[in-house]
Amino acid sequence: MIVVQDLHKRYGDFEAIRGLSFHVRHGEVFGFLGPNGAGKSTTMRIIAGLIQATAGQVRVDGHDLRREPLRAKAITSFIPDRPFLYEKLTAFEMLELQGGLHGLARAEIAARGEALLRRFELHEWSDGLIESFSHGMKQRLVFATALLPRPRLLIVDEPMVGLDPRGARLVKAVLREQCEAGASVFLSTHTMEVAQEICDRIAILSRGTIAALGTMDELRAQAEEPGSSLEQIFLRLTEEAQQQPDPRHGAAEEPSK
Amino acid sequence: MIALHLLRAKWRSLWNLRRSAQMGPKRLLALVVMGTLVWVGILAVSQWFLGRVVAIEPIGVVMLRKLLELVVLFILSILTVSNLIAAFSTFFLADDLPALVARPVPANALYLARSCENCLYASWMTVTFSAPFFLAAGLVMHAPASYHLTWLAVLPLLAVIPTTLAVIVAMLLGRVLSARRTRQLLMLLATVVFTVLFVLFRQLEPERFVDPEERAPLLDVLSQVQSSPTPWLPSAWAADALWAQLSPVGQAMGHPLLRLLTGALALVFVAGWVFRALFPTAFSRAQEGQGRRLDERRSSAAARPRRELAALARALAARGGHERPTRALARKDLRVFLRDTTQWTQMLLLVALVAIYVVNFSYIRSAGDSGIIPRQGLHFINLSLGGFVAVAVCVRFSFPAISLEGRAFWIVLRAPIPMHEVLRGKWRSLALPLSSLIALLVSVTSLWLGSGPLLTALAVLTVVPLTVGLCGLALGLGARFPRFHIDNAAKIATGLGGVLYMLGGLLLLLTVVLLAVAPTLGLMQWLEHGYIARDGLWRGLGVLAGVIALALPLVVGHIAVARGARHLQTHGIDA
Numbered sequence: 001m002i003v004v005q006d007l008h009k010r011y012g013d014f015e016a017i018r019g020l021s022f023h024v025r026h027g028e029v030f031g032f033l034g035p036n037g038a039g040k041s042t043t044m045r046i047i048a049g050l051i052q053a054t055a056g057q058v059r060v061d062g063h064d065l066r067r068e069p070l071r072a073k074a075i076t077s078f079i080p081d082r083p084f085l086y087e088k089l090t091a092f093e094m095l096e097l098q099g100g101l102h103g104l105a106r107a108e109i110a111a112r113g114e115a116l117l118r119r120f121e122l123h124e125w126s127d128g129l130i131e132s133f134s135h136g137m138k139q140r141l142v143f144a145t146a147l148l149p150r151p152r153l154l155i156v157d158e159p160m161v162g163l164d165p166r167g168a169r170l171v172k173a174v175l176r177e178q179c180e181a182g183a184s185v186f187l188s189t190h191t192m193e194v195a196q197e198i199c200d201r202i203a204i205l206s207r208g209t210i211a212a213l214g215t216m217d218e219l220r221a222q223a224e225e226p227g228s229s230l231e232q233i234f235l236r237l238t239e240e241a242q243q244q245p246d247p248r249h250g251a252a253e254e255p256s257k
Numbered sequence: 258m259i260a261l262h263l264l265r266a267k268w269r270s271l272w273n274l275r276r277s278a279q280m281g282p283k284r285l286l287a288l289v290v291m292g293t294l295v296w297v298g299i300l301a302v303s304q305w306f307l308g309r310v311v312a313i314e315p316i317g318v319v320m321l322r323k324l325l326e327l328v329v330l331f332i333l334s335i336l337t338v339s340n341l342i343a344a345f346s347t348f349f350l351a352d353d354l355p356a357l358v359a360r361p362v363p364a365n366a367l368y369l370a371r372s373c374e375n376c377l378y379a380s381w382m383t384v385t386f387s388a389p390f391f392l393a394a395g396l397v398m399h400a401p402a403s404y405h406l407t408w409l410a411v412l413p414l415l416a417v418i419p420t421t422l423a424v425i426v427a428m429l430l431g432r433v434l435s436a437r438r439t440r441q442l443l444m445l446l447a448t449v450v451f452t453v454l455f456v457l458f459r460q461l462e463p464e465r466f467v468d469p470e471e472r473a474p475l476l477d478v479l480s481q482v483q484s485s486p487t488p489w490l491p492s493a494w495a496a497d498a499l500w501a502q503l504s505p506v507g508q509a510m511g512h513p514l515l516r517l518l519t520g521a522l523a524l525v526f527v528a529g530w531v532f533r534a535l536f537p538t539a540f541s542r543a544q545e546g547q548g549r550r551l552d553e554r555r556s557s558a559a560a561r562p563r564r565e566l567a568a569l570a571r572a573l574a575a576r577g578g579h580e581r582p583t584r585a586l587a588r589k590d591l592r593v594f595l596r597d598t599t600q601w602t603q604m605l606l607l608v609a610l611v612a613i614y615v616v617n618f619s620y621i622r623s624a625g626d627s628g629i630i631p632r633q634g635l636h637f638i639n640l641s642l643g644g645f646v647a648v649a650v651c652v653r654f655s656f657p658a659i660s661l662e663g664r665a666f667w668i669v670l671r672a673p674i675p676m677h678e679v680l681r682g683k684w685r686s687l688a689l690p691l692s693s694l695i696a697l698l699v700s701v702t703s704l705w706l707g708s709g710p711l712l713t714a715l716a717v718l719t720v721v722p723l724t725v726g727l728c729g730l731a732l733g734l735g736a737r738f739p740r741f742h743i744d745n746a747a748k749i750a751t752g753l754g755g756v757l758y759m760l761g762g763l764l765l766l767l768t769v770v771l772l773a774v775a776p777t778l779g780l781m782q783w784l785e786h787g788y789i790a791r792d793g794l795w796r797g798l799g800v801l802a803g804v805i806a807l808a809l810p811l812v813v814g815h816i817a818v819a820r821g822a823r824h825l826q827t828h829g830i831d832a
Contacts, residue, residue, distance in 0.1 A: 050670050051829040074673035084664035086589060088596040093589075100585020101672035106578055129596070145668075 001026050001153050001184040002047060007056035009042050016042045018208040018247070020056070024153075024186050027179050031199030032188040033230075035238050038205040040188040041081065044157050047186065048078035060153060074102065077146035081158035083138035087131035091122050091141055094130060095148055102149040109148070116144040120170065135162035143171060147178075154178055156187040160194060172198055192231040202230070204237050207246055211237045259362060263370035288753050291760065296389055303393035311397055318398075318504055325394065325503075326496040329415070332387050333492040336416055339379040340423035347375040348427050348536070349543035358540060368532040372420055372525075379423075380416035382751070388412065394503065404502035407514065411495045417521045418491050421528035428531050431539030491520055582674040583682035590686065607650060611698060614646055622706060633778060635706050640716055641770050643699035647724040648762040650695070655687050655731035656758055657749040659825070660740045670829055677822035680736060684729050684818055692724040711784060715777060722810050723769050727762050729814020734758045736821025765813055769806050776803030 002024040009017040017039045024030040034040045045051045047058055049069050058065040060072040085094055092113060099109030117123040120140040130138060139162050146154065159175070160168050175185050175198055189195050195202055196216065203213040212222045212233070220226055223233040310324065311317040348354075348371055357367060391408035394400070497513035659680075662669060669679055699720045703713040738754025749755070779799045782788070 045829070048671060049829075050667055052827055070673045070675065073671060076671075078667070078671050080667060082664075084667065086593060086665045086668070088593045089589065093592060096580075097585050097589050098668070100580035100588075101582050101669070101674060103579055103582060103673075106580055109580065 001061055002030075002186060003057075003059040004043075004047070005057045007043065007046065007058065008054045009039070009046060009051075010054045016208055017046075017053070020205075020208070020210060022203055022210060022213060024184050025201075026184055027182050028200040029175060029179050029185040029187065029198050031195040031202040032186065032205060033190075033192075033195055033202060033234060034188075034205030038238075039208045040205055041157055043205070044078075044155055044186070044188055048076065048155050049073050050078070074149075075152040077149065077151035077154050079142050079146050079154070079156045079159065081161055083135070083142045083162075085130050085138055085141065088129060090127050090129055091117060091133075091144075092126040094141060095145055098145040098148050104149060112148060113144075116147055119174075120144045136164055136167050139163055140167060140170075143174065147174070152183050154183060154185045154187075156185060158189055159187055160189065160191050168194075192229070192234060196230040204234060206238050259366035260369035260373070263357070263362070263366065264373055267370075267374055284753050288756065291756055292385075295756075295760070296386065299386060300389035300393055303390045304396055307393050307397045321394065321398070322496075322500055322504070325499055326493065328387070328390055329411075329496045329499075330490070330492040332383060332412075333415060333419065333490070333495075335383050336380050337419040337422065339383065340375060340419040341426060343375050343379040344420075344423035344427040345431075347371050347378070348424070349431060349540060354540070355544070364533045364536065365529065368424075368529050368536075372424055372528070375423065376416055376420040379420070384412045384416055391499070394499075398503050400503050404499070407498055407502045410514070411498055411517065414517050414521045415491065415495055418524055421521075421524035424528040425531045428535040428539055431543060432535045434542075491517055494520065582672060583678060586669070586679060586682055587686050590683070607653065610646065610649060611694075614642065614698065615702065632708070633781065636703070636708055636712050636716060636777065637770055637774065639699060639702050639706060639708070640719060640773065641766065643695055643702070643716070643720050644723055644727075644766040644770065645763075646698065647691070647695045647720070647727050648759065648766060650691055651724075651727045651731040651762065652750045652755060652758060654691060655728045656735040656755060658683050658687060658732055659736045659821070660743060660749045663741055666739075666741055670825070675822075676826040677819060680732060680818045680822045680825075684732050684814070687732065688725045688728040691728055692721045695724045696721050712777075712781070715780065719769065719773050719777075719806060722807050723766065724810075726765065726810020726812075726814035729811075730761055730765065730817045731758050733814070733817025733819070733821035734761070736818075737824045739825070761813075765810060769810060772802045772806035772809070774802075775799040776806070 002022075004023065005021050007017050007020040008015065020039075020043060032040050032043070042051070046053045047060065047065070049065060049072060052066075061075055063072040063075075065072050086097070089097065095113035095116065096109055099106075099113065114123070114126075117126050120143055122137065122140055122144065125133065125137065130141065133141065143159075154175070156175070159171050163171060172194065175187070178185055179200075187195075187199070201213070201215055202219060204211045204219070212219055214222065216230065219230070219233050220228060223236045225232060225236060228236075307321060307324070310320050313320065388408070391412070392405070395404045395408070398404075494513045494517040498517060501513065659666070670676075672679075696717045699716050700713050703716045704710075708716070734754045734757055735749070738752060738757070740749050740752060740754075743749050750758070776799045779796065
């Protein structure tokens with residue numbers, strides 16, 4: 001579903017992503033873990049089409065993100081870590097906008113929008129202005145709007161931020177349902193239990209490159225810690241890198257030297 | 258000391274802008290160079306204009322006195338409005354306030370630091386760009402050094418007074434109203450204050466000096482100069498203080514500079530007292546404003562008709578056919594505009610601007626009636642002023658259109674529609690009402706000036722594509738220099754992009770007016786005499802100039818929109 005090849009992203013002389021390569025299969029939940037500032041959100045935003053990479057290639061379901069961005073966007077939905085929405089719209093109007101942007105049929109927007117609001121326990125607030133919603137309600141509304149156009153790829157940045165336990169359980173169930181329906185989920189999280197529970201494969205990112213990638217068993221093998229938890233593997237793989245100076249500073253100058 | 262410490266943190270944030278991706282050293286340098294050019298330009302134009310005024314015998318010097326009073330009153334109006342608008346954000350909404358209030362910061366320190374910040378933020382531009390006018394007046398009158406020291410002292414004092422008034426008003430309103438209502442009321446109040454000050458401005462009747470029928474005898478004028486119609490306003494004290502150093506004619510009684518200084522200091526103390534008494538409660542109310550609304554709506558019986566309307570809207574939405582992305586975006590923009598009352602106050606400012614424009618036409622009409630300006634000249638003045646209003650209106654409504662999407666812009670960026678379609682949709686929906694407004698304004702004033710239906714039609718024909726083009730230029734530059742983190746439309750246009758748009762917009766206006774001169778005069782000659790006193794080549798060039806005058810703004814608008822779209826597409830939310 002996603003093929004990332006030699007991806008680079010520079011901000012001035014800071015190279016946030018350094019030659020990242022990986023792929024996400026159809027119908028799998030792919031976890032993207034890493035310490036703060038490792039480059040997770042940057043990678044996700046590039047794949048979501050919100051920012052452009054400095055170099056490298058991203059293909060979503062065969063569509064090159066540089067050459068066919070609209071085709072890639074049409075089959076992808078993105079859920080950011082902070083739910084910024086149009087505060088002066090109601091919940092239903094937000095769904096209506098999302099449906100309109102994807103050119104859906106009006107009848108489908110109405111029927112599916114109603115069902116999604118019900119699924120995310122927001123139907124009672126469908127006519128309420130978003131500005132009056134709590135953080136968790138906004139997060140659930142972002143999920144509802146993301147699912148409206150029936151995406152084949154769901155990119156989720158920190159899905160559990162601001163959700164209460166009930167909301168978190170609902171989101172986990174929804175993500176699994178998406179995979180069972182054939183869609184792929186690419187998610188980043190700091191919650192190791194969530195990653196361990198729902199991800200088929202996991203990539204651990206450290207300082208702009210992949211430190212480890214695979215299923216839980218494969219990660220244990222790579223970390224040489226059989227029987228350990230994801231948290232232990234994560235700490236083992238990332239702590240070593242944290243001891244070294246960050247190679248990403250001043251990286252832009254290096255090729256010309 | 259603590260107040261200085263708080264201000265130092267703000268100063269460091271500003272200083273660090275040179276390292277930020279949004280500004281950077283190159284953009285900062287470009288902004289400084291452009292600002293300096295504008296400053297020098299104002300100085301040159303002011304010196305030329307004031308030189309001509311002073312040369313009018315025998316009342317030139319007296320006219321300068323009146324002009325000084327007008328300019329100071331105008332500056333005070335602008336400062337009052339901008340301070341009132343900024344006060345709510347500075348004292349109730351700023352991101353760093355909760356952290357400061359939670360710390361043991363003395364009330365006096367907080368008051369002084371916030372007031373200084375409000376004063377600097379709301380006044381720096383007005384003070385900086387009005388300074389060359391006062392410098393020019395001194396140069397024209399060969400004033401002593403004491404005059405220059407006086408205006409250097411007068412301008413900051415003029416800025417302090419509106420700041421203290423804004424603090425008092427914000428505290429009083431914050432004490433009795435919710436956060437949202439206070440903000441809306443402050444914006445409304447700013448418009449009312451501006452209108453009141455404008456009425457006072459009109460009381461000075463500048464047109465009386467050019468109207469030969471109404472021109473008062475010299476002695477009357479001199480006595481009028483000595484008695485300002487607004488002696489109780491700080492602007493009159495400031496004008497008196499400046500005039501005292503400029504000329505021995507028409508000196509005011511007492512010590513006007515001392516009056517201004519003591520007035521400002523007294524207001525600083527009064528505002529401090531009001532702040533200490535009311536800020537804790539007002540700030541608490543401002544924090545409470547957000548959370549209650551959901552419960553209120555849930556329990557309110559008034560919510561029922563709204564729900565029924567929503568159900569009806571949903572039934573309509575469920576009708577057949579597919580939704581078009583641009584239409585969905587236009588509907589969203591309309592809904593947000595209708596619900597966001599801070600954008601309505603923008604409308605109030607627009608109404609005030611239009612009212613000032615129309616009322617000021619009495620001055621131009623007097624100049625026309627007295628024969629100082631010929632009929633053709635009146636047509637081009639009308640066109641230029643209409644175009645100027647269009648430039649100002651577009652900076653308010655069109656330039657911030659992309660930035661106002663705010664942090665929710667990721668939704669549009671994520672949508673599978675080309676960015677140039679998004680921008681073109683916005684251009685269409687903004688250009689239609691704005692060009693209609695300017696066309697109406699220009700046609701009414703043109704008829705009022707007695708230009709006749711043909712010249713009026715010509716004025717409308719020129720000003721409509723100009724407004725459409727200005728709208729596109731503002732939108733495109735707003736997309737090229739977006740400020741997604743600022744929610745105040747007036748603040749969005751104060752950056753590099755806003756300055757570039759104002760300079761570009763004025764240049765476009767000037768070019769169009771100059772290009773329109775030859776074809777308009779040729780057409781008028783043909784209508785009046787039945788022939789054009791030019792050969793074929795000149796006629797052809799005239800027609801070409803006319804076509805360019807109509808097409809150039811549209812081309813400029815189109816290029817700006819395309820470039821803005823490309824920038825957003827490439828840089829995304831990092832733009």
